[in-house]
Amino acid sequence: MATIKQNLARSAGLEGSDSARLDTELLLAHCVGRDRTWLYTWPEYELAQAEQRAFDTLFERRENGEPVAHLLGEREFWSLPLKVDASTLIPRPETELLVETALEFCPAEKLRALDLGTGTGAIALALASERPGWQVLAAEKSAQAAALAEENRRALGLDNVQVLQSDWFAQIAPQEFELIVSNPPYIDAEDPHLDxxxxxxxxxxxxVADRGGLADIERIARKSRRYLKTGGWLMLEHGWQQAEAVRGILAAAGFKRIESRRDLSGWERLTLGRHK
Ligand SMILES: C[S@@+](CC[C@H](N)C(=O)[O-])C[C@H]1O[C@@H](n2cnc3c(N)ncnc32)[C@H](O)[C@@H]1O
Structure with a gap:
C-alpha cells in the first residue's frame, strides 16, 4: 500500500487537467475521509487496502476525464455544499457574480424571486440563504435536476425555496416577482469547447441553445416582463462574447436601465434590465 505522499505524487501523471494537484488532493482526502490539510500533516500515513482501492478507482476515472465534482458527488457554491450529478451543470464560481449582483440590486428583506433553469438549485439556494425573508421559486425542466435541487434544498433546510418542474414559464402560474434570475443554456452547438x-x-x-446560443435567452427575455412587478429586475448570465447581443434582446423586449457586468477576469458575463 502507498503513503499519502506517494499517492499525491501521482498528480504529476494526471494529464488533461489544469488542476492536477488539487484534483488529486480532493480525491485522496475524500477516500481517507479527511480534509486536504490533514494530507500534509500525515504524509507518511499508509492507506488501508479499501482506501487505496477507492482512490485508485477514482484516480483512474479522473484520468479518463470525469469531472472531480461528479467523482465526489458534490461541489461548493457560495460556500454551500451542493450535491451534483450528470443531470445538470456543475455550478461554476463565475455564477456567483449573478448572486452578488442580485443581492446588490435588491436589498429588500422581503421579496419574491424566480430562478429559471435552477439545475442543482445553486443560485436560488444561495439567494435564499442570504435573504431568509425572500420567497424563491426555483424552476427546472429536467425532472432529475429538479429532484436534485429539491434534495439540496432539503439538506440545507431552506424552507423559503420552492422547486418546480417547468419548461421556462410554462408551469408557472401567473404571478409577479421583483427579481428573475437565470443562468440558461447559452453555448452555440458548434462551439469546439463542448468536446x-x-x-x-x-x-x-x-x-447548448439554438440561434448561436441565444434562443433561450430570447425566450426568457420575451416572457419575463409579464412576470415582473414594475421596477423588477431580470438578470441573465451569458457567454463572454454575448453581452452586446443580450443587451439588444433586452432592449427589444422593452427593458430599461440595461447594463452588463464584468466577472473577475474582466469579461461581460451578466446583463440586467428593469421592467419600467
Ligand atoms: C447552464 S445550466 C445552469 C444551472 C444552474 N442554474 C447553475 O447556475 O449552476 C442551465 C439549466 O437550465 C435548464 N434548462 C434548460 N432548458 C430549460 C427549459 N426549457 N426550462 C427550464 N429549465 C431549462 C437545464 O436543465 C440546466 O439545469
Missing amino acids: EGDVRFEPRSAL
Missing part, C-alpha cells in the same frame, strides 16, 4: 474537459460529461440540455 473538451468537464463539459463533455454535462448534458447538452444544460449547455
Whole structure:
C-alpha cells in the first residue's frame, strides 16, 4: 500500500487537467475521509487496502476525464455544499457574480424571486440563504435536476425555496416577482469547447441553445416582463462574447436601465434590465 505522499505524487501523471494537484488532493482526502490539510500533516500515513482501492478507482476515472465534482458527488457554491450529478451543470464560481449582483440590486428583506433553469438549485439556494425573508421559486425542466435541487434544498433546510418542474414559464402560474434570475443554456452547438474537459460529461440540455446560443435567452427575455412587478429586475448570465447581443434582446423586449457586468477576469458575463 502507498503513503499519502506517494499517492499525491501521482498528480504529476494526471494529464488533461489544469488542476492536477488539487484534483488529486480532493480525491485522496475524500477516500481517507479527511480534509486536504490533514494530507500534509500525515504524509507518511499508509492507506488501508479499501482506501487505496477507492482512490485508485477514482484516480483512474479522473484520468479518463470525469469531472472531480461528479467523482465526489458534490461541489461548493457560495460556500454551500451542493450535491451534483450528470443531470445538470456543475455550478461554476463565475455564477456567483449573478448572486452578488442580485443581492446588490435588491436589498429588500422581503421579496419574491424566480430562478429559471435552477439545475442543482445553486443560485436560488444561495439567494435564499442570504435573504431568509425572500420567497424563491426555483424552476427546472429536467425532472432529475429538479429532484436534485429539491434534495439540496432539503439538506440545507431552506424552507423559503420552492422547486418546480417547468419548461421556462410554462408551469408557472401567473404571478409577479421583483427579481428573475437565470443562468440558461447559452453555448452555440458548434462551439469546439463542448468536446473538451468537464463539459463533455454535462448534458447538452444544460449547455447548448439554438440561434448561436441565444434562443433561450430570447425566450426568457420575451416572457419575463409579464412576470415582473414594475421596477423588477431580470438578470441573465451569458457567454463572454454575448453581452452586446443580450443587451439588444433586452432592449427589444422593452427593458430599461440595461447594463452588463464584468466577472473577475474582466469579461461581460451578466446583463440586467428593469421592467419600467
Ligand atoms: C447552464 S445550466 C445552469 C444551472 C444552474 N442554474 C447553475 O447556475 O449552476 C442551465 C439549466 O437550465 C435548464 N434548462 C434548460 N432548458 C430549460 C427549459 N426549457 N426550462 C427550464 N429549465 C431549462 C437545464 O436543465 C440546466 O439545469
